[in-house]
Amino acid sequence: MIRYLRLLFIVMFIFVLFPISANAKTLGQLKQEYDALEKKYSSTGSSIKATESEIASAKARIESIYTELDQAQKEIQSITNEISKLNESIFEKDKQTKELMKFFQVSQGESTYLEYIFSADSITDFIYRITITEQLSKYNDKLIDEMNSMIEKNNKNIENLHVKEESLKKLQEELGNKLVVLSSERESLYDEYSSLEEDIKNSKTIIDYYIKAGCTENQDISSCAKEQLPPGTKFWRPVTAGCITSNFGLRVDPFQGVYRTHSGMDIACRSLSGGKIYSISDGQVVTINNVDRGGYGKYIIIHHRVNGQNYSSLYGHLEAIYVSKGDIVNKDTVIGYMGSTGRSTGPHLHLNVCHGLNSCMSTSVLTNPRNYINFPFYDGIHYSYFYDRTSYYK
Numbered sequence: 047m048i049r050y051l052r053l054l055f056i057v058m059f060i061f062v063l064f065p066i067s068a069n070a071k072t073l074g075q076l077k078q079e080y081d082a083l084e085k086k087y088s089s090t091g092s093s094i095k096a097t098e099s100e101i102a103s104a105k106a107r108i109e110s111i112y113t114e115l116d117q118a119q120k121e122i123q124s125i126t127n128e129i130s131k132l133n134e135s136i137f138e139k140d141k142q143t144k145e146l147m148k149f150f151q152v153s154q155g156e157s158t159y160l161e162y163i164f165s166a167d168s169i170t171d172f173i174y175r176i177t178i179t180e181q182l183s184k185y186n187d188k189l190i191d192e193m194n195s196m197i198e199k200n201n202k203n204i205e206n207l208h209v210k211e212e213s214l215k216k217l218q219e220e221l222g223n224k225l226v227v228l229s230s231e232r233e234s235l236y237d238e239y240s241s242l243e244e245d246i247k248n249s250k251t252i253i254d255y256y257i258k259a260g261c262t263e264n265q266d267i268s269s270c271a272k273e274q275l276p277p278g279t280k281f282w283r284p285v286t287a288g289c290i291t292s293n294f295g296l297r298v299d300p301f302q303g304v305y306r307t308h309s310g311m312d313i314a315c316r317s318l319s320g321g322k323i324y325s326i327s328d329g330q331v332v333t334i335n336n337v338d339r340g341g342y343g344k345y346i347i348i349h350h351r352v353n354g355q356n357y358s359s360l361y362g363h364l365e366a367i368y369v370s371k372g373d374i375v376n377k378d379t380v381i382g383y384m385g386s387t388g389r390s391t392g393p394h395l396h397l398n399v400c401h402g403l404n405s406c407m408s409t410s411v412l413t414n415p416r417n418y419i420n421f422p423f424y425d426g427i428h429y430s431y432f433y434d435r436t437s438y439y440k
């Protein structure tokens with residue numbers, strides 16, 4: 047009995063030391079995620095290189111086809127010249143032979159070919175005369191036949207060259223299409239590359255943050271940093287007044303005009319609030335990006351622990367940031383000023399809300415901000431307005 051009690055005591059002791067929570071994450075896991083990001087980053091880099099070299103070779107092939115086409119054109123031209131020369135020769139030969147026969151007849155004192163033959167003074171002379179005229183015209187016919195067959199051969203060559211030309215042009219067109227596909231692949235790879243770069247940077251800041259907070263490798267980060275995360279109770283609207291210009295979820299992308307998932311909510315009408323942006327709840331600033339280079343522009347990431355659950359929020363396209371990494375904030379802390387930095391068409395706040403403590407960008411953690419913050423209904427067409435941070439909209 048004592049033994050069982052001891053065992054039970056040990057189990058309870060372990061449980062107290064290492065509390066197990068549903069979305070527990072350790073510093074070690076964060077580091078593993080970081081390593082995975084690094085790996086993906088480097089493999090994306092290799093894919094970019096491979097795509098670049100495919101593009102280069104497709105371009106080079108297209109270029110070489112131009113040379114081949116030029117060559118074929120030149121050949122066609124020279125064969126055409128040859129044909130016309132042959133035609134001239136045929137005409138020339140025919141004429142020469144006729145002239146020769148005529149000369150032969152004239153020199154013999156006869157005016158026509160038949161007269162020449164029939165005026166033979168002996169059977170030998172007759173045969174000779176027939177033979178010589180026959181040979182002459184046969185030779186002429188043979189020569190012309192030969193030239194005609196050369197023309198035929200040349201025409202065949204031209205035909206083949208035209209076929210070759212067609213297939214080269216087709217290949218060139220195919221390569222052109224391939225180039226379009228490759229270029230768009232390259233573009234999306236570069237997009238992925240820079241977003242991975244961003245993720246790596248954020249992941250690094252978050253790891254550093256938890257290391258500083260004193261977390262050890264196998265400790266649940268939400269519990270080891272607990273003392274630094276003030277206990278919040280709920281979420282508030284991030285501006286004192288404004289309008290909703292875009293919901294979370296599928297929408298027509300304002301840049302590409304195609305359906306894409308919108309990772310958060312857009313809140314505009316800066317003049318209503320004066321542009322001040324508040325943290326949606328108590329928490330701690332874990333990431334500051336003060337560099338405007340596409341995407342979310344200047345942004346802030348805050349970690350929250352509300353009612354025992356972990357959340358992250360991201361505030362994008364900011365014009366100015368008023369907090370620093372590590373700052374403890376509450377719902378009344380002005381964290382920044384609404385702007386239009388990054389991929390934005392006008393001053394607005396882009397707000398992401400995520401489950402767990404993370405950089406609040408990837409689909410797996412993103413959630414509809416409306417799940418936690420009350421906002422008036424927005425039909426996707428007519429901006430919907432609100433004038434404080436608390437009024438409840440059904």
Ligand SMILES: [Zn+2]
Nearest residue numbers: 310311312396
């Ligand atoms: Zn947005």
